[in-house]
Amino acid sequence: MEKATFGAGCFWGVEAAFLQVPGVVETAVGFMGGRTPNPSYKQVCYEDTGHAEVVHLTYDPAKVKYDQLLEVFWSSHDPTQLNRQGPDVGDQYRSGIWTTNETQQREAEKFIAEQTEKKAFGGRKIVTQVEPAKTFFPAEDYHQDYIAKTGRACHVKNPW
Numbered sequence: 001m002e003k004a005t006f007g008a009g010c011f012w013g014v015e016a017a018f019l020q021v022p023g024v025v026e027t028a029v030g031f032m033g034g035r036t037p038n039p040s041y042k043q044v045c046y047e048d049t050g051h052a053e054v055v056h057l058t059y060d061p062a063k064v065k066y067d068q069l070l071e072v073f074w075s076s077h078d079p080t081q082l083n084r085q086g087p088d089v090g091d092q093y094r095s096g097i098w099t100t101n102e103t104q105q106r107e108a109e110k111f112i113a114e115q116t117e118k119k120a121f122g123g124r125k126i127v128t129q130v131e132p133a134k135t136f137f138p139a140e141d142y143h144q145d146y147i148a149k150t151g152r153a154c155h156v157k158n159p160w
Contacts, residue, residue, distance in 0.1 A: 001025065002061050004069055004104065005032055005133055007052035007096040008077035009085025012146040014055045017076045019145075023064025027057045029146070030138040032098050033129075038137050044092050053092050056136045067107055073097065074111065080124035095126075098133040105130060 008014045011029040018024050031044050034051030044051045059069065083091045099105040108130045115126060138144075146152070 001058050002066075003056065003058055003100050003133070004066065005054050005056045005098040005100075005136060006069075006073045007032070007054040007094060007098075008073055008079075009053070009093045009095075010088055011053040011055055011139070011143070012152075014053075014073075014076060015145065016147045017072055018055055018057055018069070019148075021059075021064055021069065021072055023060045023062075024069075025058050025060055027055055027145075028136075028138050029053070029055055029143050030136055031092075032056070032134050032136050033096065033131075037135075041139050041143060045090070051092060051137070052094050052096050053139075054096070054098065054136070056138075066104055067111075070097075070107060070111055074115075078121070079126045079128040080121045082127045095128040097128060097130045099130065100133050105132070 006014060015027050015029050018027055031039055031051035032054045034049040036043060036049040039049045039051055043049050077085050077095060079095045083089065083094050085093045097108045099108060112126050112128060115121065
C-alpha cells in the first residue's frame with residue numbers, strides 16, 4: 001500500500017471523488033502544510049494556521065497507479081485558482097499535492113509542465129503547490145466521509 005495527499009478545495013468533495021476510485025482503500029480528510037500542531041477545523045478556517053484542507057489516502061498500486069490518482073485530482077478542481085475553489089475562499093482551499101517520494105514529485109511536476117506547454121486550463125497559470133508531505137492532521141470525526149453521512153452535495157467536480 002502507498003499514501004498520497006491532495007488538496008483541491010473543500011475536502012468533503014475531494015474525498016467523495018477519491019472514494020469512487022477502484023484501488024483506493026482508505027481516505028481521511030484533514031490538514032497539511034501549516035504551522036499549528038494538531039489544528040481544529042475552526043482554527044484552520046478562522047485563524048492563520050497555514051494549513052490546507054486535504055484528503056490523505058491509502059491506495060493499492062497494483063490496482064490504481066499514481067498518475068490515475070493525479071487525473072482524478074486535476075479533473076476535480078480548477079488548479080489555476082489561487083487560494084480558492086469556487087465559492088470557498090482562503091489559503092486552506094489552495095490546490096496542492098504533497099508527495100511521499102521522488103516518483104510522485106516527478107509525475108506531478110511533469111503534468112504541470114505538459115499542461116502549461118499546451119496552454120491547458122485556458123492558458124491560465126497552474127498554481128498547484130507540489131511539495132514533500134508534511135505531518136497530516138486528521139479533521140474531526142464528523143468531517144470524515146461527510147457527504148456519504150449527510151447526503152449533502154459539494155461544489156467540487158466529481159469526475160466519476
